[in-house]
Amino acid sequence: MTESTSVMWFRDDLRVRDNPALRAAAEHGGPIVCLYVLDDESPGVRPLGGASRWWLHGSLTALAAELGEIGLSLTLRRGPAAEVVRAVVDETDAAAVFWNRRYGEAERAIDTDLKSFLKDERGLDVRSFQANLLAEPWTVQTGQGGWYKVFTPFYRAVTSLPEPRHPLPEPGDEDSPALHHRRLPSDELDSWGLLPMHPDWAAGLRDRWTPGSAGAHERLDAFVHGGVGAYPDEHDLPAEDGTSSLSPHLRFGEISPFEVWHAVERRRARAPKDAAGASAFLRQIVWREFAYHLLYHLPSLGTKNMREEFDRFPWEEPEAAELEAWQQGRTGIPLVDAGMRELWTTGVMHNRVRMVVASFLVKNMRVDWRVGERWFWDTLVDADPASNALNWQWVAGSGPDAAPYFRVFNPELQASKFDPHGEYLRRWVPELGTDAYPEPMLDLKESRKAALEAYATIR
């Protein structure tokens, strides 16, 4: 126990429950400064896209309220993160700094340098924790001691590890020491300009989402008790509410994978009829782990083809109007347009349709996958440096364990298979079948043939 101040630096872990770093700050005993830094300046740190900035505003509002309930307050600062944290340490004469780990290369470099400066030169107690992944990327190793490039053996390796730890209670419960907060001058959240103003394009996001831990737990409960059993049958049907919709909550760490894992396992134990659904769903949670495993071992996942032959691929430079037609859902290909409009309106798109629109861009339009990755980065509320990059490379065929390039999704067949009654199409493309709907911008058969010919040049 001490009276000295500790700093709890929040990053991709905007929650109070199951937050090991916050728990450590509480156990440290003195006043706690809860800090969030908006860092658009550190070299290599990718600024958040528009939809993610919208989400962040809501998430920080919710976090501040949750912290308030346990007697803590949130300090907001803006600038290069390492400088800001050092300034806060000086300002408060803090003796300890705690955070939960993150996995991008630039972010890790910042954390490592900061840790050695504060620990070795200043003598502070600085500790980082595992909070956002079930298995740290360096702990899952192949028989030869390397890292996994293929999902199925990775999945086997992760699921044969000891059971993930149980979620931690929130600090401030009866077992934890009393909490003391230390209030510092803080930026006004509104001054960060995270919300769109002119124009305000976020109405659909507001209708669809409640950022914050409470919203995350409501979704988890509803899904675990209502949807997980039907997951194998319904998760691929875009017209249904057949998936968990947890991705943005996981992205911002409003809920932890440990909480998700154990909620699903409890359901499996109580309702054996849901066992197959539980397994299918947790397999997707492991895809998220795989994405971070790859990002950690291959920091260029979002910028470079994993398969080098794709460096020679003859991508087309799209005309601005063609790219806009894809972005705005005016290609004349109904499933592609439905998906792109869902994305623009709600900040997410059903996974099946993400694959279709990505295949259309990369194969039928022959546009470099990085162009699509950037659009998703800007428009998805769950835009994630690992999952977005992995999935774009997967669809393009340039990535690890990828769909082969010659597998070109046919949007018409995909629609008839996964949206057999056309419900999803009518929801997002109500003018379908009228003169108001555009003619197809390209011929699916011809463009598929051209894509395969282009691919033949790099094989």
Ligand SMILES: Cc1cc2nc3c(=O)[nH]c(=O)nc-3n(C[C@H](O)[C@H](O)[C@H](O)COP(=O)(O)OP(=O)(O)OC[C@H]3O[C@@H](n4cnc5c(N)ncnc54)[C@H](O)[C@@H]3O)c2cc1C
């Ligand atoms: C081109 C493309 C880009 C994508 N970009 C992202 C992204 O930026 N962020 C993101 O979280 N997901 C991304 N995905 C994966 C997937 O589409 C979303 O995770 C999923 O649609 C989210 O909905 P849900 O939470 O209802 O998923 P559920 O089906 O309920 O799955 C539960 C969780 O598992 C994880 N998960 C599911 N599928 C995948 C997957 N294929 N890869 C990695 N994790 C997965 C997510 O965390 C998800 O919340 C992308 C997929 C494609 C094809």
